[in-house]
Amino acid sequence: MTLDDTTMTTFDTLIDRRGTNSSKWDKMERLFGVSPEDGLAMWTADSDYATAPCVIDAIRRAAEHGIFGYSWEHPDYLNAIAWWQENRHGWKIDTDWILTSQGLGNAIALCLQTWTEPGDGVVIFTPVYHEFALKIGKNNRKVVECPLKREGDLYTLDLEDAQSRLTGNEKMILFCSPHNPSGRVWTVDEQRAVAEFAERNDLFLVSDEVHQDLVYTGHKHIPMALAAPETLPRLITLSAASKTFNIAGQRTGNMIIADPELRKTMKKRLAALDYAPAVLSVDMITAAYSPEGAKWVDQQVAHLERNRQIFDAGVNAIPGLRSLPLQSTYLAWVDFSDTGMSHDEVIARIRDDAKIAVSPGPSFGIGGDGFQRFNLATQGARVEDAVERLQRAFADLQ
DSSP states (O other), X not given: OOOOHHHHHHHHSOOOOTTTTOHHHHSHHHHHSOOTTTOEEOOSSOOSSOOOHHHHHHHHHHHHHOOOOOOOOOHHHHHHHHHHHHHHHOOOOOGGGEEEESSHHHHHHHHHHHHOOTTOEEEEXXXXXXXXXXXXXXXXXXXXXXXXXXXXXXXXXXXXXXXXXXXXXXXXXXXXXXXXXXXXXXXXXXXXXXXXXXXXXXXXXXXXXXXXXXXXXXXXOOOHHHHOGGGGGGEEXXXXXXXXXXXXXXXXXXXXXXXXHHHHHHHHHHHHTTXXXXXXXXXXXXXXXXXXXXXXXXXXXXXXXXXXXXXXXXXXXXXXXXXXXXXXXXXXXXXXXXXXXXXXXXXXXXXXXSOEEOEEGGGGOTTOTTEEEEEOOSOHHHHHHHHHHHHHHTGGGO
16 A cells, blocks of 8 residues: 555644653653653554544544433444454454453453463463563463564464473463564464464463554454364454554453353453443444544555654664564564674663663563564654664664
């Protein structure tokens, strides 16, 4: 897809997020020592451009109505989610399968508390989204890190090694698909192998597919439920509009559970917590998962493709740095290991010289050493600025 002038304006209009209680911008000085006054926030995974017009219009209509009382059933919301999965990902689901959580971080915690016990092992394939390990730890479960293999620019599964790391105390896999931080889109065969691994070891399989919509030309996300339908009796699929439409602050996600017994168990947990989705979130997601929303997402992916090309070309021109080519997500995974510098030296240059706040590679577990993660979901001018800052910060390598 190519960018037209309207698309470029939509995603390249600078928006000042400072002073808006944005964790991405207003927390970065406290967390990373980078001032928002002259720094760039390229760490946490949300976007710096406005969400889709159809989502904004939904909020405007709700505000004009002016009443925000108790709500009841939301068939349009459930139908919109089902429409999106079928039309964007080829997965036909029943609306009965959809359960709503307070975001996917909450969904992961709910899955841990529902199907594992304190002390149980939970398998993750590292390097991987740091919240996996944090959620496991906060719930007093044991993190079982199974490193991915890096073959050139590509990460692959090493399930033979993973098998050797299991003790028999494991109860669940948290699987990131597409993969964060590398942006890898897993093939059908790879997902089937994970499903077989889960069955062989009698593990529940939680497939976090939050980045499913942000996939680049030449690649296609296949839901685990389609890749390995035989795993449905142990499968919980997590999806959300949060990353796709930059509405993570609404804290709303979905657990799609085809198996009736698994679904009954989770519904009981949600009922015990007296949880129901916030009505404004429902309105926003219903509007997002629509033909208008789909068109906006296509435009966004085109914008991100351009940002990715600008970033990779500029960063890969610096000796010792390698930005791995993304197949999906807006999170660039940059290898600094060939610089010969320690993690602290690299971070000091990024923080003090380039004045960029990034997600440190070691936080993603085994395999993260030597890497830093950069968020490219911003205006093109900021990506160009980031490249120039990094080239200056590492100018002695050139």
